[in-house]
Amino acid sequence: MNRKKSIETINSYDGYWDILVIGGGATGLGCALDAASRGYKTLLVEQHDFAKGTSSRSTKLVHGGVRYLQQGNISLVLEALHERGLLMQNAPHLVQNQAFIVPNYEWWDGPFYGVGLKVYDLLAGRLGLGPSKWLSKAETLKRIPTLEPDQLRGGVIYYDGQFDDARLAVNLAQSIEDAGGVPINYMQVTGLTYSGKMIDGVKLKDTIDGGEREVHARVVINATGIFTDDILRMDQPTATPIISHSQGVHLVLDKRFLKGSTAIMVPQTEDGRVLFAVPWHDRVLVGTTDTPVDRASLEPRPLEEEIAFILKHAAQYMVEDPTRADILSVFAGLRPLVGEGEGKKTATISRDHHLAVSQSGLVTITGGKWTTYRKMAEDTVNQAALIAGLPESECRTRKLRIHGWLKNMDPEDPLCAYGSDAVFIRRIIESDPGMGEKLHDHLPYVKAEVVWAVRHEMALTLEDVLARRTRSLILDASASMDIAGASADLMAKELGLGSQWQQQQVSEFKQLAGGYLPDCCG
Numbered sequence: 001m002n003r004k005k006s007i008e009t010i011n012s013y014d015g016y017w018d019i020l021v022i023g024g025g026a027t028g029l030g031c032a033l034d035a036a037s038r039g040y041k042t043l044l045v046e047q048h049d050f051a052k053g054t055s056s057r058s059t060k061l062v063h064g065g066v067r068y069l070q071q072g073n074i075s076l077v078l079e080a081l082h083e084r085g086l087l088m089q090n091a092p093h094l095v096q097n098q099a100f101i102v103p104n105y106e107w108w109d110g111p112f113y114g115v116g117l118k119v120y121d122l123l124a125g126r127l128g129l130g131p132s133k134w135l136s137k138a139e140t141l142k143r144i145p146t147l148e149p150d151q152l153r154g155g156v157i158y159y160d161g162q163f164d165d166a167r168l169a170v171n172l173a174q175s176i177e178d179a180g181g182v183p184i185n186y187m188q189v190t191g192l193t194y195s196g197k198m199i200d201g202v203k204l205k206d207t208i209d210g211g212e213r214e215v216h217a218r219v220v221i222n223a224t225g226i227f228t229d230d231i232l233r234m235d236q237p238t239a240t241p242i243i244s245h246s247q248g249v250h251l252v253l254d255k256r257f258l259k260g261s262t263a264i265m266v267p268q269t270e271d272g273r274v275l276f277a278v279p280w281h282d283r284v285l286v287g288t289t290d291t292p293v294d295r296a297s298l299e300p301r302p303l304e305e306e307i308a309f310i311l312k313h314a315a316q317y318m319v320e321d322p323t324r325a326d327i328l329s330v331f332a333g334l335r336p337l338v339g340e341g342e343g344k345k346t347a348t349i350s351r352d353h354h355l356a357v358s359q360s361g362l363v364t365i366t367g368g369k370w371t372t373y374r375k376m377a378e379d380t381v382n383q384a385a386l387i388a389g390l391p392e393s394e395c396r397t398r399k400l401r402i403h404g405w406l407k408n409m410d411p412e413d414p415l416c417a418y419g420s421d422a423v424f425i426r427r428i429i430e431s432d433p434g435m436g437e438k439l440h441d442h443l444p445y446v447k448a449e450v451v452w453a454v455r456h457e458m459a460l461t462l463e464d465v466l467a468r469r470t471r472s473l474i475l476d477a478s479a480s481m482d483i484a485g486a487s488a489d490l491m492a493k494e495l496g497l498g499s500q501w502q503q504q505q506v507s508e509f510k511q512l513a514g515g516y517l518p519d520c521c522g
């Protein structure tokens with residue numbers, strides 16, 4: 001995947017694209033892959049980097065959602081469990097089976113959650129990942145030796161999927177290209193164009209060189225997540241906002257706080273939220289919160305009380321109480337919830353997706369979850385193809401292997417997340433053994449991964465490499481700042497850029513990374 005090549009393709013084509021997708025998060029990438037794989041001429045434009053928005057800030061679960069089961073939203077759980085199974089088959093290099101334990105501290109916890117999780121197993125059907133069962137206190141502590149043992153009665157174990165969200169986004173962008181579509185980052189939609197009253201294209205601004213252009217399409221899909229209303233207002237300045245934003249924060253801690261490979265799931269904290277502590281890339285991810293916010297932002301900031309909330313509740317379930325000093329990184333994401341929940345707590349607004357068509361023919365898809373991105377895309381492209389009058393073509397993504405597809409990767413292999421591309425990264429190291437050097441003692445990444453990200457994953461900035469191609473920023477914000485200079489140096493050589501570019505990148509990245517340190521927050 002190469003940005004110059006995408007620009008050349010865009011510039012050299014002055015006809016109509018069949019489908020143009022705005023937004024390079026889970027939803028937009030899914031739509032573009034669905035469209036391209038049906039044979040439609042497809043362009044996807046993302047204003048920043050792929051998954052810069054909500055799609056790199058999730059809990060990293062491919063799940064039916066035990067919480068939605070509690071809320072009685074059976075159809076959402078059924079759909080998500082089905083999609084979980086498909087994604088495990090289509091991206092086995094990125095999605096793993098993850099065991100969770102619901103710890104029981106009250107006598108009724110065991111029967112209550114035991115029965116609920118049996119229903120969860122049943123709904124998953126043949127795509128189930130393993131049967132849930134009740135565990136004694138000794139069995140529970142054997143699996144999670146660092147779980148708070150005081151008053152513990154046992155636990156209920158169940159299984160869900162876990163993945164790397166930003167890596168999946170990059171692989172989806174590559175898959176779009178593999179299927180004949182064109183994905184491009186740092187290309188912002190600044191306006192819509194019309195033929196009569198119907199939308200027939202978009203105005204684009206290249207945020208790297210400032211260049212502006214117009215492209216035309218038979219149908220435009222608005223998949224801009226928390227920015228959905230901005231595009232709707234470009235089309236109809238008086239449009240009523242449909243999105244509510246709910247912020248979720250995660251803390252990243254050292255693995256010693258959750259030994260073993262089993263995650264903790266607390267279905268209900270004292271204010272009714274779900275709390276997860278999940279092993280991820282040899283760290284522990286703890287979260288999340290559900291705080292209504294009134295503004296969309298690509299870099300939302302965690303609130304002091306959200307950090308305090310997570311630390312307090314994590315301490316109830318961990319033998320060693322984590323403190324602020326133990327936080328390696330803290331990150332926030334905004335959920336794009338379809339806001340029929342005026343006056344409702346955001347935790348109770350539906351996570352179902354919302355598909356709508358404006359009078360101008362603009363197709364808007366929003367809400368949903370990472371887990372259900374493929375189904376959302378299928379529904380959206382079915383609708384978009386009808387509106388555009390495209391020749392009928394069936395959805396092909398149910399069994400489409402996502403770029404990097406490789407089964408039975410060794411989870412201990414540090415290049416595991418690259419799947420079938422790992423072999424090419426090894427070749428870079430073979431031709432220059434210095435490329436095999438680790439960037440930092442506290443991070444799993446080697447120099448060759450920076451080079452690979454620039455050459456084949458459309459990484460253009462230091463942030464792209466350290467936040468999303470590698471996950472350095474969220475695994476250890478301070479370590480990611482330490483490697484900024486060396487990584488910028490490697491990138492500059494690849495991109496043919498000078499020391500001024502390097503200095504600017506390092507300074508911008510350090511400023512950004514400061515916001516992921518625990519003492520950042522407002």
Ligand SMILES: Cc1cc2nc3c(=O)[nH]c(=O)nc-3n(C[C@H](O)[C@H](O)[C@H](O)COP(=O)(O)OP(=O)(O)OC[C@H]3O[C@@H](n4cnc5c(N)ncnc54)[C@H](O)[C@@H]3O)c2cc1C
Nearest residue numbers: 023025026027047053054055058059061189225248370371
């Ligand atoms: C805290 C948290 C935890 C979550 N955990 C999970 C989980 O564990 N599992 C799960 O399944 N789901 C989870 N979700 C939900 C999931 O992350 C989201 O549903 C999903 O990422 C939304 O993707 P999206 O593409 O709609 O939005 P985004 O990822 O925000 O993508 C929209 C994109 O549109 C781009 N854009 C906006 N305006 C323009 C423009 N004018 N021109 C070009 N591009 C534009 C933005 O830059 C952005 O990249 C979680 C969400 C949150 C907040």
